[in-house]
Amino acid sequence: MTSDYPFLTVEEVPEYIRNHPRLASHVDAGNLASVREIGDGNLNLVFIAKDNAGRGLVLKQALPYVRMTGESWPMTPERSRFEIQSLEAHAALVPELVVRILDKEPGRYIFAMEDLSDHQVWRGALNKGEVHKGVAAEVGRYAGAVAFGTSVFGMDRLELAARQEVSVDPELCVITEDLVFTEPWAGAERNEWLPQNRADVWEFQADHRFGEAMAEAKYFFMTHAEALLHGDLHTGSVMVRKPEGSNEADSVKVFDSEFAFYGPVAFDVGATWANYAIAAARAYALGEDDRAHWCLGLVGETWHAFEAEFRRRWPERRDPRLWDEEFLNRLLQRWRNESWLFAAAKMSRRIIGAAKTTDIETLPPEIREGAARGVLRMARSAVVERWADSTPNHFQELAEWLLVEARTS
Amino acid sequence: MTSDYPFLTVEEVPEYIRNHPRLASHVDAGNLASVREIGDGNLNLVFIAKDNAGRGLVLKQALPYVRMTGESWPMTPERSRFEIQSLEAHAALVPELVVRILDKEPGRYIFAMEDLSDHQVWRGALNKGEVHKGVAAEVGRYAGAVAFGTSVFGMDRLELAARQEVSVDPELCVITEDLVFTEPWAGAERNEWLPQNRADVWEFQADHRFGEAMAEAKYFFMTHAEALLHGDLHTGSVMVRKPEGSNEADSVKVFDSEFAFYGPVAFDVGATWANYAIAAARAYALGEDDRAHWCLGLVGETWHAFEAEFRRRWPERRDPRLWDEEFLNRLLQRWRNESWLFAAAKMSRRIIGAAKTTDIETLPPEIREGAARGVLRMARSAVVERWADSTPNHFQELAEWLLVEARTS
Structure with a gap:
């Protein structure tokens, strides 16, 4: 465990920028207007530096520990390297959809990236009831490009x-x-829920089929x-922007891929579905039924864009000798089915597990109760219903029905 | 590509042994009776040194190329490292079933192993019509131990x-x-078969379902x-021994694991099944129907011993929170199904692909024709029939029927 490296401070940032020539063209270190720490301090330090001309950049440094719900345990800052690698690998495929890295200093686990102050975190926008059209499709396109471009299909074998x-x-x-697979169902001390949801959690953890699905x-x-997945592709890992007076997003940037790893393609897709269902649960709880319906429509938007992007790249596959259209169709069908499975895991962990979402947590308890219950029921249904019909449309209808039925006020 | 290292020669072996003190206790280098090169020269140099007291050892050196059916292409001798690693990892689990490494010199891609001159290669024994009872079960036990002990079930996560x-x-x-998946079905210049089997190969390569299965x-x-598979677990990768006057094997040693890699567990199991079917095809061709029947019974012997060993170790799994008996049952069922799939690949590659087996190749053409046809038909049936019934018993009955029906004389 490497943990004896100096942590960056607000005071040190101007000098840090001056000492890194590649950063000089992005911000005027001699004429800074502000330097702020904007990380949550659980995993990383994140600084944003702005100059008086309005330009800026972000510095991110990995901390040698993880804090979560009070606990703290050592965690190699080497993850910074995995984040950089994956951002670069993904940017090589869809540069317009990935936050741009400006510089990196692996020795201190720091890298610099473009300032996205004119963007907002998608989850935050959703929580405020804002609509950014087109984002879900762009996220699907990102996942499709990654699934193809970092896999046996898109890469040289060696x-x-x-x-x-x-x-x-x-x-x-x-x-x-x-956190995602084991603890919500099997139980863990750091799990947490509203007292009003105790019976739901009990029922959930007694659901043997769910346990088998998680296994x-x-x-x-x-x-x-x-494929080299993002690894944590929720609405909090996407920055979005739209022009004044429009609901059409004009920029989408995926970031925060420190959980990147080679894993099952459907894990990223399923993560987005789960978070759309959670956003919908919030909207239903607040009585914004039209927007909730829109949130659930994102499931199909992401899937169809994912599939379209993967199919678009398919003719470029490295080895077409065995991998033909029929194989492609079956592969996509398997991934669609597995997306339900991973979405179910992600829904349950956000309701019961240690790391929650603001979508649900910021709701007043009386309506949070029903939102949590609805998401949990959707998770349980998903692991079964995927075998009957794995289309995004079925996911949407099922979630709609369960979330509306469960809501409280 | 590292290829500028000195190749070992017969003349050099005595001095080599003298210079490696760990070898001194296994053979008397000052009193050698013989040194012979026994490798086939396609991938490796293999020397066996014996002293006048009857003791001996084997030296194996990886060559920086592969020769196959006349072709030759460069191939990193680093594979020697993978062979050593896997032999050691497997020996840690079932030391009695893996050839023992005595010393290693990674710089020259040489390692020394115990002399198994009192054993014979199982394929050779099968070809001679010899029966070694219990070997198939030991091979299954080996595969089961490896599947558990080198996987997420048996190893610490990090x-x-x-x-x-x-x-x-x-x-x-x-x-x-x-060689195994693509070329037999998709075609390749180095493929080869008897003119009498031309129609069989044509039919095989026109079988779309087989192509999809291989994809x-x-x-x-x-x-x-x-799991860290052997990677090439055929009857030529197993040494067997039995006492005078008995058909019960008293020693089984797996060796030659240079294709070791982390892959699907069923690949090793399926490889054994394919080779039992090939041994049976030879026996049927020679009119030794009882022995052919016995060969096909090995499919079940290996599977049941594999399953028993895996189940025996299951209580020691690292993380029992989600992985319960029901998960275990489904996992074994999936592996059994996939064993058919990989067996099918292995059968087809041995009939059509570049690297054949002596079981079939040493048969006179008039009976080789039917043996090859039968194995090819079994391969085609296997990819379909596994969905109807994936028990080893069904594999045995199906192969019996197809091999007998196809034999020629």
């Missing part, structure tokens, strides 16, 4: 093997394995090395 | 990740991917990193 060797941080994988999901997560 | 990083040689994986098998092979 380069792929070399990249796989350096692209997995097991310490971070363990966090996902425990399989976790095994797939740990053994199916299909 | 150690597993570290081992995975250093345990895959993509250059060798590419050989398998091409999937190859994808699983390349993306499902379940």
Whole structure:
């Protein structure tokens, strides 16, 4: 464990920028207007520096520990390297959809990236009831490009093997394995929920079919090395922007990929679905039924864009000798089915597990109760219903029905 | 590509042994009776040195190229490292079933192993019509121990990740991917078969279902990193011994694991099944129907011992929170199904692909024709029939029927 490196401070940032010539063209270090720490301090330090001309940049430094719900445990800052690698690998495929890295200093686990102050975190925008049209499709396109471009289909065989060797941080994988798959269903001290949801959690944890689904999901997560995933592709990992007076997003940037690893393609897709359902649960709880309906429509938007992008790149696959259109169709069908499975895991962990979402947590308890219940029921239904009909449309209708039925006021 | 290292010669072996003190206790280098090169020269140099007291040892050196059916292409001798690593990892689990390494010199890609002159290669024994009872079960036990002990079930999570990083040689994986999965069905210049089998091959390559099965098998092979497999577990990778006057094997040693890699567990199991079917095809061709029947019974022997060993170790699994008995049952069922798939690949590659087996190749053409046809038909049936009934018993009955029906004289 490397932890004896100096942590960056607000005071030190101007000098840091001056000492890194590549950063000089992005911000005027001699004429800074502000330097702020904007990270949550749980995993990373994040500084934003702005000059008087309005230009800026962001510095991100990995901390040698993770804090979560009070607990703290050591965590290699090497994850910074995995984040940089994945951002670069993904930017090589869809540069317009990935936050741009400006410079990196691996020795101190720091990298600099473009300032996206004119963007907002998508989850925050959703929580405020804002609509950014087109984002879900762009996220799907990103996932499709990554699924193809970092896999056996898009990469030279030996380069792929070399990249796989350096692209997995097991310490971070363990966090996902425990928090996402094991703990919500099997129980853990750091789990938490409203007293009003106690019966829901009890029922959920008594649902044997869900446990079996998680056993399989976790095994797939740990053994199916299909593509260099983002690893944590929720609405809080996407920055969005729209022009004044429009609801059409004109910029979408994926960031925060420190959980990147070679894993099952459907894990990223399923993560987005889960977060759309959670956003919808919030909207229903607030009585914004039209917007809730729109949130659930994002499931299909992301899937169809994912599929379209993967199919668009398919003719470029490295080895077409066996992998034909029929194989492609079956592969996409399997991924669609597995997206339900991973979405179910992600929904349950956000309601019961240690790391929650502001979508649900900022609701007043009387309506939070029903929102949490609805998401939990959707998670339980998803692992079964995917075998009957794995279309995004079915996901949308099922979630709509369960979330509306469960809401409280 | 490292290829500027000195190749060992027969003349040099005595001095080599003298210079390696660990070898001194295994053979008397000052009193050698013989030194012979026994490798086939396609991939490796293999020397056996014996002293006048009857003791001996084997030296194996990886060559920087592969020769196959006349072709020759460069191939990193680093595979020697993968062979050593896997032999050691497997010996840690079932020392009695793995050839013992006595010393290693990674710089020259040489390692020394115990002399197994009192054993014979199982394929050779089968070809001579000899019966070694109990070997198939021991091979199954080996595969079961490896499946558990090198996987997420038997290993510490971080150690597993570290081992995975250093345990895959993509250059060798590419050989398998091409020779085993792609070329038999998709066609390749180095494919070869008897003129009498031309129609069979044509029919086989026109079988769309088989192509789809291989597309999937190859994808699983390349993306499902379940355990540190042997990678080439055929009857030529097993040494067997039995006491005078008995048909019960008293020693079984797996060797030659240079294709070891993290892959789908069923790949090793399926490889054994394919080779039992091939041994049976030879026996039927020779009119030895009882022995052929016995050969096909090995399919069940290996499977049941594999399953028993895996179940025996299951209570020691690292993380029992989600992985319960029901998950175990489904996992074994999936592996059993996939064993058919990989067996089908292995059967077809041995009949059509570049690297054949002596079981079939040493038969006179008039009966080789039917043996080859039968194995090819079994391969085609296997990819379909596994969905109806994946028990070893069904495999046995199906193969029996197809091989008998196809034989020629």
